[in-house]
Amino acid sequence: MRNGSSVTIYQVARAAGVSPSTVSNLLNGRPGRMLPATRQRVEEAIEQLGYRPNRTARQLRTGRTQAIGLVVPSVANPFWGTFARHLEGAALAEDYHVLLCNSEREPERERRYLEQLWDDGIRGVVLCSSLPSLDHVKPLLEAGLTVVAFDRTAQPGDPEALVNISVDNVVGAHLVTQHLLDLGHRRLAYVSGSLRAVNRQERYRGYLSAITDAGLDLADANAELSTSDTSYGDRDAAELGRARTVELLGSANPPTALVAMNDMCALGVCAGVRDTGRQVAEDVSVVGFDDILLAELCAPALTTVRQPLERMAAEAFQHLRAGIEGGAPLPGRSLLIRPELVVRASTAPPR
Amino acid sequence: MRNGSSVTIYQVARAAGVSPSTVSNLLNGRPGRMLPATRQRVEEAIEQLGYRPNRTARQLRTGRTQAIGLVVPSVANPFWGTFARHLEGAALAEDYHVLLCNSEREPERERRYLEQLWDDGIRGVVLCSSLPSLDHVKPLLEAGLTVVAFDRTAQPGDPEALVNISVDNVVGAHLVTQHLLDLGHRRLAYVSGSLRAVNRQERYRGYLSAITDAGLDLADANAELSTSDTSYGDRDAAELGRARTVELLGSANPPTALVAMNDMCALGVCAGVRDTGRQVAEDVSVVGFDDILLAELCAPALTTVRQPLERMAAEAFQHLRAGIEGGAPLPGRSLLIRPELVVRASTAPPR
DNA sequence: GCCGGACAGTAAATCGATGCACGAGTCTTT
DNA sequence: AAAGACTCGTGCATCGATTTACTGTCCGGC
Numbered sequence: 001m002r003n004g005s006s007v008t009i010y011q012v013a014r015a016a017g018v019s020p021s022t023v024s025n026l027l028n029g030r031p032g033r034m035l036p037a038t039r040q041r042v043e044e045a046i047e048q049l050g051y052r053p054n055r056t057a058r059q060l061r062t063g064r065t066q067a068i069g070l071v072v073p074s075v076a077n078p079f080w081g082t083f084a085r086h087l088e089g090a091a092l093a094e095d096y097h098v099l100l101c102n103s104e105r106e107p108e109r110e111r112r113y114l115e116q117l118w119d120d121g122i123r124g125v126v127l128c129s130s131l132p133s134l135d136h137v138k139p140l141l142e143a144g145l146t147v148v149a150f151d152r153t154a155q156p157g158d159p160e161a162l163v164n165i166s167v168d169n170v171v172g173a174h175l176v177t178q179h180l181l182d183l184g185h186r187r188l189a190y191v192s193g194s195l196r197a198v199n200r201q202e203r204y205r206g207y208l209s210a211i212t213d214a215g216l217d218l219a220d221a222n223a224e225l226s227t228s229d230t231s232y233g234d235r236d237a238a239e240l241g242r243a244r245t246v247e248l249l250g251s252a253n254p255p256t257a258l259v260a261m262n263d264m265c266a267l268g269v270c271a272g273v274r275d276t277g278r279q280v281a282e283d284v285s286v287v288g289f290d291d292i293l294l295a296e297l298c299a300p301a302l303t304t305v306r307q308p309l310e311r312m313a314a315e316a317f318q319h320l321r322a323g324i325e326g327g328a329p330l331p332g333r334s335l336l337i338r339p340e341l342v343v344r345a346s347t348a349p350p351r
Numbered sequence: 352m353r354n355g356s357s358v359t360i361y362q363v364a365r366a367a368g369v370s371p372s373t374v375s376n377l378l379n380g381r382p383g384r385m386l387p388a389t390r391q392r393v394e395e396a397i398e399q400l401g402y403r404p405n406r407t408a409r410q411l412r413t414g415r416t417q418a419i420g421l422v423v424p425s426v427a428n429p430f431w432g433t434f435a436r437h438l439e440g441a442a443l444a445e446d447y448h449v450l451l452c453n454s455e456r457e458p459e460r461e462r463r464y465l466e467q468l469w470d471d472g473i474r475g476v477v478l479c480s481s482l483p484s485l486d487h488v489k490p491l492l493e494a495g496l497t498v499v500a501f502d503r504t505a506q507p508g509d510p511e512a513l514v515n516i517s518v519d520n521v522v523g524a525h526l527v528t529q530h531l532l533d534l535g536h537r538r539l540a541y542v543s544g545s546l547r548a549v550n551r552q553e554r555y556r557g558y559l560s561a562i563t564d565a566g567l568d569l570a571d572a573n574a575e576l577s578t579s580d581t582s583y584g585d586r587d588a589a590e591l592g593r594a595r596t597v598e599l600l601g602s603a604n605p606p607t608a609l610v611a612m613n614d615m616c617a618l619g620v621c622a623g624v625r626d627t628g629r630q631v632a633e634d635v636s637v638v639g640f641d642d643i644l645l646a647e648l649c650a651p652a653l654t655t656v657r658q659p660l661e662r663m664a665a666e667a668f669q670h671l672r673a674g675i676e677g678g679a680p681l682p683g684r685s686l687l688i689r690p691e692l693v694v695r696a697s698t699a700p701p702r
Numbered sequence: 703g704c705c706g707g708a709c710a711g712t713a714a715a716t717c718g719a720t721g722c723a724c725g726a727g728t729c730t731t732t
Numbered sequence: 733a734a735a736g737a738c739t740c741g742t743g744c745a746t747c748g749a750t751t752t753a754c755t756g757t758c759c760g761g762c
Contacts (some may be wrong), residue, residue, distance in 0.1 A: 008718055019742045024720055034740060056416075056472045057718035060407045060747050067471075070451070074436050076644065081432030085425050085453050097471065100421070100451040101435050120418075120448065121407045238648050267648045274650055293427065297589050297618045297624055299650050359748055370712045375750055385710060408748030411717050705761090712755080722747085730737075 007051040027053065059121050067097035068320050069117040069125035073105045077237075077264060078292045079309075080128065083150070086313035087126060093320060103129065111136045119146060124320035126150050130197035134158055136216045146323025148316045152198050154334040163319050164334040165312055169199050169289075172305040173206025174213075176287045177259055179303065179341060181214050185257040185285060189224040191244050192261040193237060200261050203289060207259055209228055221338035222255065224248070236262075238268030245272025249284070256284060256350040257285035263288035263295050266302055270346065283345040300345035307339060358402040367396035369453025376403065390652050410472050411418075418448035419671050420468040422478035428588075428615060429643045430660075431479065434501070437664035438477060445672060454480065460688045462487045469496060475671035477501050481548035487510055497674025499667045503549050505685040514670050515685040516663055520550050520640075521657040523690035525564075528610055528637045528656065530692060532565050534700045536608040536636060540575040542595050542620055543612035544588060551612050554640060558610055573606065575599070589619030596623025600635070607635060607701040614639035617653055621697065636698040651696035658690060 009027075013020040019037060023165075025033050025226075026042050034042075045051075059065050070087055072080040088098045099117060103110040110129060112139060117125055124146040127137065137147055141161045154164045180188060188211070195201050204225065211221045226244040241260055248255060249272070260266035266288030270280045280286050281300050288295060291306035316333060360378075360663055364371040369389060376384050377393050385393075388684060396402075410416050421438055423431040438491060439449045450468060454461040461480060465488060468476055475497040478488065483506075492512045505515040531539060539562070546552050555576065562572045570575060577595040592611055596619070609624075611617035617639030620632045631637050632651050642657035 006718090009720095010718080019590075020719080021721075021742055021744095022740090028720075030721095038740080052470050054411075054472075055470055056407060056411045057747090058720080060405075060411050060749095061720045063716080063747080065407075067450075075426055075439070076429065076433040076436040078427065078429045078432060078645075081429060081435075082427040084432075084451060085427040086740085088451055088453050095467075097467070098451045099418075100435060100439055100449045102439050116446075116448070119403055119406055238644070242648075261355075267645065270650065271648050271652075280650075293589070294429075294618065294645055294649075297593075297622050298645075298648075299621065301622075313715050357748090360750095361748080371749080372712055372714095372751080373710085376711085379750075383709095389710080405748050408717090409750080411719095412748080412750045414717080703762100707759090709758080710756095713753090715752085716750085718747105721744090722745090725742080726740095728737100728739075731735085732733100 006054075007049045008054070009051070012042065012045045012049055012051050013183045015049060016042045018042060027091060063121070063123075064324065065121040065123065066095055067099055067122055068317070068324075069099045069101060069113070069122045070126060070128075071101045071103055071110060071113055071129045073130065075100060076102075078294060079262065079264070079290045079307075080292065083128075083309050083313055085227065086310045089310075090314045090317035094317075096317075096321070098349055104131060107136070114140055114145075118143065124148075124324040126320065128152070128315050130199065132196055132198060134162065136337035137162075146320055148311070148319050150316055153336065154331050154332075155198060158331045158332075160331045163323075164332075165319070165337070166335070167305075167307045167312070167337045167339045169202035170206035172202040172289060172307075172341075173259070174210040174343040175339065176289070176303070177207045177306050178214070179343065180257045180259070180285055180287065180347060181210065181216075183257075183285065183347060185350050186216070186220070187222040187253065187255045188257045188259060189222075189226055189248050189255040189264060190259045190261075191241050191248075192225065192227045193240055193265070195225075195227055197283075203261055222253070224255065236245065237264040238271070241265035241268025242272040242275065242306065243268075245269045246275050249273065249276045249278065254284075257347070258284060258286050260286065260288050263290045263292045263302060263304055266304070266346075267294070267298060270298065270302075281346050281348040283351065285350070287347060292343055295342075296344060303344045303347040305339045305343050306342050308337060312337060355702040357405075358400045359405070360402070363393065363396045363400055366400060368391060368394045384667050414472070414474075415675065416474065417446055418450055418471075418473055419668070419675075420450045420452060420464070420473045421479075422452045422454055422461060422464055422476060423479045424481065425453045426451060427453075428634040429645060430613065430615070430641045431515045433644065434479070434660050434664055437661045438668060439667045440661075441668035445668075447668075447672070456481060457469050458482055458487070465496075466493055469494070475499075477667050477671065479503070481550070483547055483549060485513065488513075497671055499670050501663070501667055504553065504687065505683075506549060509683075511683045513683045514674075515683075516667050516670070516688070517550065517686070518656075518658045518663070518688045518690045520553035520690075521557035521560065521683065523640060523692075524554040524610070525561040526557075526690065526692040527654070528558045529565070530563035530694065531608045531636055531638065532561065532567075534608075534636065534698060536701050537567070537571070538604065538606045539608045539610060540573075540577055540599050540606040540612045541610045541612075542599075542606070542616060543576065543590050544591055544616070545575075546578055554612055573604070575606065589617040589622070591625065592616035592619025593623040594619075596620045597626050599627065600624065600627045605635075608698070609635060609637050610683065611637065611639050614641045614643045614653060614655055617655070617697075618645070618649060621649065621653075632697050632699040634702065636701070638698060642693055645693060646693075654695045654698040655693050656690045656695050659688060663688060 048083045099115040128150045288304040295302040366632040452464040479501045489510045646653040
């Protein structure tokens, strides 16, 4: 009795006076193969003995698991934490489990995780990878893994079977930059970690396009990019924002508005602004991206771009399920969500 | 070939010219049962074929899984997100997976999760439950589940086999309240959600004891408790703090210092302070608990009590592993970590 | 020369569920 | 009346790994 209670299908069968096959048939949506009376006897036996199927055995036999993998940079980042929560909620509703994997933005770790998940029988994964290339998942995709790439738009050269779900980063960054321009700002800067990540690059593109679309010259607008090439993790996004901001504001002709690659970074930027003795909004406008929970709690509340995480998580899960239960992965497709500008108190007209 | 590559132990055996048993013996740390030459042949075959053990089959046979469960109120809360990340890190180092479960503070959901985990073959769980009673895990404990109750000190009447890991909430709250008293504050208030959760109660006790230990009368110190009995989730902790604070500061003789049950709540309290046109620190001191990442980023940076999450997560995992691999659960025990006061900018002497 | 034991390795049962292939009985059809 | 078709099932191989019980073989000791 290593396994605790462990009522098996055989015991149910004996109790109901049928064969294990019949119990299995009932359990697997083939109740038509028996008389209603038999069916009831089996159901009673199941009830009585408190039978619960052994998922491991089932998985070994069928090759299917009721679990999906979630690979995120780090769930310590509230953005990913919130996403994880929503994904898990969607999964729970269909009796699926979620295996949590923090890649810490290390490619090698990410690869290792995916393989491990595959070995564990997982056939569907939400991959939140910032890597510019997803070639390393190709073998798994070919073997039959369903992968939803989240927060990463489809790239030329991506594996075919990939499903992409992402907010439109270009539009989002455009929106928020436009907002700053509308307020009258002309000297802007963009604060970002390494631009090797696809979504970061898109956001930067949106930022630039808003400036040029407004008929401004990039040089005139004094649009700067303050980045760092070392591979910053999430926990350091804020520190990065803080350090860069102090630098930027110390320069000769400092920007009056700062666009951060995401909210965590923006919080750091705000801290940096204060470090130099200035006030956010009054002296320097700051905007973020994501609309994490804290964006509206910090002082001043952050103007940012909202990602509808719950909807996106539900969508991601449904894709996975379709891929897993359909047996074959879905044909690759791309879902681009239109983000929403959320104006709060961290932006104001320049002095 | 449903299963992709799927090299089995049999194929390895054939390639090496031995029986499957021998391969298994090698794989399970019994290399002494064969000649070094044989051993090498098997190892070469494994290498050559790229064999990787099927964890599902292994689990079915042995009853053991290389996975643990993590039940938290909500990983959207940065505190739990950070804990999850550290736990996952500790697990990864030993090749364990982490199954993520958000209870959303719903007892029924928590119970359902635990059963599901058990059915899935999980034999070790970190349970972050705020429920005053853990009676519902008793059957699982008896069946052989190893449970580490995290952020919850041992309670009289708890199941025997429980391992508790928690920060000393009483001491922590005492420390931070003491700090306020040292600064000269005499009119304090405590802001908390429902006190039914064990740790919240302890923190409140620590708060009260600091006041009486200082030789003050509770009435003199004007120590108030502002709580709400509706079951607030994490995402609302901040809103609760905000709403209560506005109320408290609107009263006749408002407190000069506010102690929040945790950092999320404290962030809300800070927002509430500003809502009433006051300044945090200058007009009203605010303290939190946990020292989440954002505590030092928000403005002003939050004075709080640090929980050494990484160390605690590592400890929790080691207990689970011992419980799982030892076959039998460990005898119940309790680990109480001494927290550390972190003084930042949200506290100052009263006006 | 025979027994006991260490050594090197294997056969086969087992974990629990699944589902194909088959079968016995009953009803239709021509 | 024989052949087909349908109903209500069941037998058994199978998923991949583990592990117990066992078989030869060789060696040393008395």
